[in-house]
Amino acid sequence: MTPLTPMTRLTPQQVFDDMRAQGDMVLDKLDECAAQMPDKVYLHYGEDNIRMRFSEVKAQTDRIAAALAAMGLPPGQPVSVLTRNSLVGTLAMYAIWRAGGVFAPVNFGFRGALLSYQLNDTAPFALITDSSFAAALSEIAAEIELRRLLVHRPGAGDHDFSAGPVPDFDPRFALSDFAALRGHSGPVPHVPRGPLDIANIVYTSGTTGPSKGVLQPFRWMNHYTYPLRATTTSADVLYCDLPLYHVGGAFALVARALWQGNTVGLWDRFSPTRFWERIEDCGASSCILLDVMIPWLMNAAPRPGDRANTLNKVHMQPLPVNHNEVARRFGIDFVSCGFGQTESGSGFACVIDELGDQTGTPAALWKGRSKAEYRASCQASGRLLVDGNQPLPKGFMGRANPVLEVAILDEDDNHVPPGAVGQLAFRPRFPGLLLQEYLRKPQVTVKAQRNCWFHTGDACRQIAEAPDTYAFVDRMGGLCRVRGENVSSFDVEALLARQPGVRAVAAVPIPAQVGDEDEIAVFIEVTSGATLDEAAVRRHAQASMPGFMQPRYIRLVDALPVTATNKIEKYKLKQQLLQELGSAAA
Incomplete structure (x- = not known):
């Protein structure tokens, strides 16, 4: 790869020093903007034609933080956020950090088992949400420990206002009005936080187990x-x-x-x-x-x-x-x-x-x-x-980013030569650049970080013709990338396995017809004597999964191919479907 201009190759230390000089702490940057450019518009919220200046964002999020502190939010505790309203989500994020909490966003497409799993796994102090999620949360109220909800209720004229009847939240929840938090007048908390303290818990899909909460330090965002x-x-x-x-x-x-x-x-x-x-x-x-x-x-x-x-x-x-x-x-x-x-x-x-x-x-x-x-x-x-x-x-x-060491590894963590495909792995040269750990999953954390390399789960290669550059090849295991979302084959299989008549399920990624991402294909082994058809599977998927997770291709089979150790041979299923789709296209 021939650069257009001669390159100045900065050392990793120079890059890291410059990165740190620009500031590790995002809240410090908000304070600086509010002080140095108070009247400049920060958030142009197009849904409702709202323009909030830096000083206004700081003032409002300080008040919300004060309200969270008055409720007794302990430092370092997560607060989950489940809302489609990006302005509410942004204000909540800064307020949680200011109050000393950990920002834990939730995918607003989740419901049922997916939603209850994440909320129980995070175990948040509270959930900031909006009234459109009353039904979804009430549906799982008996399955989760969470009881404190801080609810945004859109007013008439807001883009997310519903003129029709809005379901009530289950009475087991204790409700507070998010608008009242935005007007709170108590003292703003001053919780000491450093670059290596945890800022966020962001969930990412797994291939052989449930989704994992990634604990990110503040410096992670700077990096x-x-x-x-x-x-x-x-x-x-x-x-x-x-x-x-x-x-x-x-x-x-x-x-x-x-x-x-x-x-x-x-x-x-x-x-x-x-x-x-x-x-x-x-x-x-x-x-x-x-x-x-x-x-x-x-x-x-x-x-x-x-x-x-x-x-x-x-x-x-x-x-x-x-x-x-x-x-x-x-x-x-x-x-x-x-x-x-x-x-x-x-x-x-x-x-x-x-x-x-x-x-x-x-x-x-x-x-x-x-x-x-x-x-x-x-x-x-x-x-x-x-x-x-x-x-x-x-x-x-x-x-590669200079502050990270990069390797393409084989199954035994040996380096593969340029041009060969292996698993992409990183090793940070400085502290706080990668995740700290997976929440409540020490064994998964150790496995991902074995031999002092963080294993990404992505198949990549070093480009032989330009050895300092790299290319993505595919996802390893059963991870699918659908409409910008990482979808776990484990989650798809677990939800479909709940349907009566399903004996076993295998989900595999198939190249999408449009773009460079995937579609999901599922192969279902039907229980002997059971009656099951594709339409019933689709109805079950629509009731239990967000749209991006629902399979595009459903195939009912008498038996799934397995190895001698009873592991499903997914590559055979994928190859079979690709041949079928190729023949149909031809």
């Missing part, structure tokens, strides 16, 4: 956002429509903005039909596009004004093969790519100069560094900058 911050200045506006229960939405966009004082255009969910209208509304110059979002935007009929927008920097993950075509159509000057993970943060990075000296974003709409300044900043900081016209390998992730 994760550092490469992305290098691509922007305070003049940039960030756009976020990613859910805040994921690190991409909560930290790579919303929290990251505090290090430079960026405005964030905030929406609750992605909309392919309103995406460009929103970009114009908030004047965004930088955003993140994940997999299927890109073909959805490209599927719209081309328009003469496709390039007349403010976006000049877009992070694409995974990097699509047609990244240059996307950039040329929409006038995106720079595309970044890499590897991000809930446990290991930002492992790789690359910047792609898509248009060279051609005009992408119109000059009148440009924000941030000029093209020349941007290229110079890449050269000075050692970031890999490549030409968007040159072919890049499928799954290209770029160059």
